[in-house]
Amino acid sequence: MGMQAFQKISRRTISPTVSLLDAMKVMDERKVKILFVCEGGHFEGLLTLGDIQRAIIKNVSLKEPVSGILNKNKVYGYLSEGKEAVREKMRKMRAEVMPVLDGAGELVDVWFWNDLFKAAELQEREKIDLPVVIMAGGKGTRLKPITNVIPKPLVPIGEKTILETILDQFEGIGCHKFYMSVNYKADMMKYYLGQLDHKYDIEFFQEDKPLGTIGSVALLKGRITTPFFVSNCDSINEQDYRDVYDYHVGNHNDLTIVTMVKSFKIPYGVIETGEDGLMVALSEKPELTYQVNTGVYILNPACMEEIPEGEFFHITHLMEKIKARGGRVGCFPVSEHAWKDMGEWPEYLKMIQVL
Numbered sequence: 555m556g557m558q559a560f561q562k563i564s565r566r567t568i569s570p571t572v573s574l575l576d577a578m579k580v581m582d583e584r585k586v587k588i589l590f591v592c593e594g595g596h597f598e599g600l601l602t603l604g605d606i607q608r609a610i611i612k613n614v615s616l617k618e619p620v621s622g623i624l625n626k627n628k629v630y631g632y633l634s635e636g637k638e639a640v641r642e643k644m645r646k647m648r649a650e651v652m653p654v655l656d657g658a659g660e661l662v663d664v665w666f667w668n669d670l671f672k673a674a675e676l677q678e679r680e681k682i683d684l685p686v687v688i689m690a691g692g693k694g695t696r697l698k699p700i701t702n703v704i705p706k707p708l709v710p711i712g713e714k715t716i717l718e719t720i721l722d723q724f725e726g727i728g729c730h731k732f733y734m735s736v737n738y739k740a741d742m743m744k745y746y747l748g749q750l751d752h753k754y755d756i757e758f759f760q761e762d763k764p765l766g767t768i769g770s771v772a773l774l775k776g777r778i779t780t781p782f783f784v785s786n787c788d789s790i791n792e793q794d795y796r797d798v799y800d801y802h803v804g805n806h807n808d809l810t811i812v813t814m815v816k817s818f819k820i821p822y823g824v825i826e827t828g829e830d831g832l833m834v835a836l837s838e839k840p841e842l843t844y845q846v847n848t849g850v851y852i853l854n855p856a857c858m859e860e861i862p863e864g865e866f867f868h869i870t871h872l873m874e875k876i877k878a879r880g881g882r883v884g885c886f887p888v889s890e891h892a893w894k895d896m897g898e899w900p901e902y903l904k905m906i907q908v909l
Contacts, residue, residue: 562664563590570598570621574606575817575843577620582891588651590664591620597653597661599624603889604797610815610887611801616843630655633662641670648679681728682796684852685782687771690717691737691761692787705739707787708746709896716896717743719790721754724783727796732756733778735770767849769867775858784869786849792892795850802852807884808876810852813845814893845885848893 567590568577581587587603601620609623610616629647631640631654644652644665654663690707700709707717714722721732734756736743747754761770771784781802783795793812802810819841826835851869860875861867873883 562666566590567592568601568620569593570624571619573617574609574614574620574623575616575815575841577601578603578606578616578815578889582889590653590661591624592661597655597659599626600628600630600651600653607797607887610845611805611885616815616817631665633657640665645671679794679796682799683728683730684780684799685731685733685778686724686729687774687778687782687784688717688720688732688734688756689767689770689784689786690743691735691740691764691770705743707743711790711896715746716790717747717787718750720785720787723790724785724795725754727794729783730755733774734758735761735773737761737764764866765864766866766868766871768861768869768872769865771853771858772861772863772867775863778855778858781852781854784851784853788849789893789895791848791850791888791894793886793888798850798886799852801886802884805884806882807852808854808881809857809873810884810886811873812848812850813885813887814848814890815843815887816846816890817841817843845887848888848895 565584566586566588568580570591570593572580577589580589581603589601591598591601598621601624605623605625606620609618614623629643631643631652633654633656635643640652640654643649644667648667650667652665653661654665656662688707690705692706708715710716711719724732732754734743736758737760740758740760744758747756759770759773761773765772767786768784781799791812795812798810798812801807819839821839824837824840825833826837828834857872857876860872876883
């Protein structure tokens with residue numbers, strides 16, 4: 555590997571023996587979505603967050619080394635092609651980074667989009683215009699006393715409220731029609747949104763009594779005829795939801811859950827026992843990994859017919875109902891630091907510290 559290339563990617567480099575989980579942690583820590591996999595100074599390949607997400611969806615263990623999922627068919631630039639040809643290849647691919655290899659396959663340089671193009675030149679990804687249902691009726695009891703005065707969706711996380719942050723993210727990918735389930739302090743939310751310079755296309759609908767995390771969506775039966783997003787007002791997510799939609803459609807899901815990959819380090823030796831109390835296995839300070847529900851979903855419109863009207867009904871009830879009839883409930887994983895939850899005071903304080 556050339557010294558010029560090494561200097562450019564030193565903070566983005568990992569060994570092929572690094573696990574998928576640790577690679578995600580490196581991406582989170584260094585705030586990047588692409589890593590260079592190198593062994594003994596030799597470039598082995600690029601690893602993207604999308605590669606890891608696809609591996610998780612295929613049920614590859616997060617303990618597996620990244621070498622097992624490297625895509626050998628990724629397109630790179632070659633010195634022999636000439637600078638303009640590599641530049642054009644990069645532009646067509648909208649590639650954030652482009653490794654440049656010599657004839658022997660050694661990495662000699664790395665080009666970054668921002669070094670070659672103006673931001674305005676970035677070809678826009680195709681947008682999707684799907685309806686979005688925002689569940690904004692909760693009381694936010696875990697954030698008392700602030701929610702005694704301010705409804706949770708209007709709690710600020712910087713220059714604007716968490717509700718605006720969520721709405722802006724969906725508008726950014728092309729979604730413009732919002733349906734908002736309201737109850738607690740609904741008048742305050744309507745007034746706040748009404749006096750903003752930026753006007754959102756929001757249709758409010760109100761539950762007369764608490765209907766759970768998805769029950770109020772039954773009020774929209776017949777009004778939504780395409781797949782649609784459902785989002786709570788507890789958290790923000792850096793994931794481009796178009797990736798989730800592509801997975802939802804490509805995997806023929808009835809319902810897709812956006813999940814967060816969460817790992818827990820057990821600070822003890824964990825012993826598994828069998829009959830007669832005999833030790834079967836010993837794991838020294840194991841790390842356990844789970845996928846956690848982030849509260850963002852994509853539903854096919856037919857799912858609304860499975861939500862009973864006027865009854866208390868959670869999203870988990872809907873998942874179980876779909877599974878029981880042989881339907882498909884998919885999970886799209888995002889990294890731990892890409893999801894910021896503000897449901898409780900410690901999480902809220904951490905969220906506003908990093909913004």
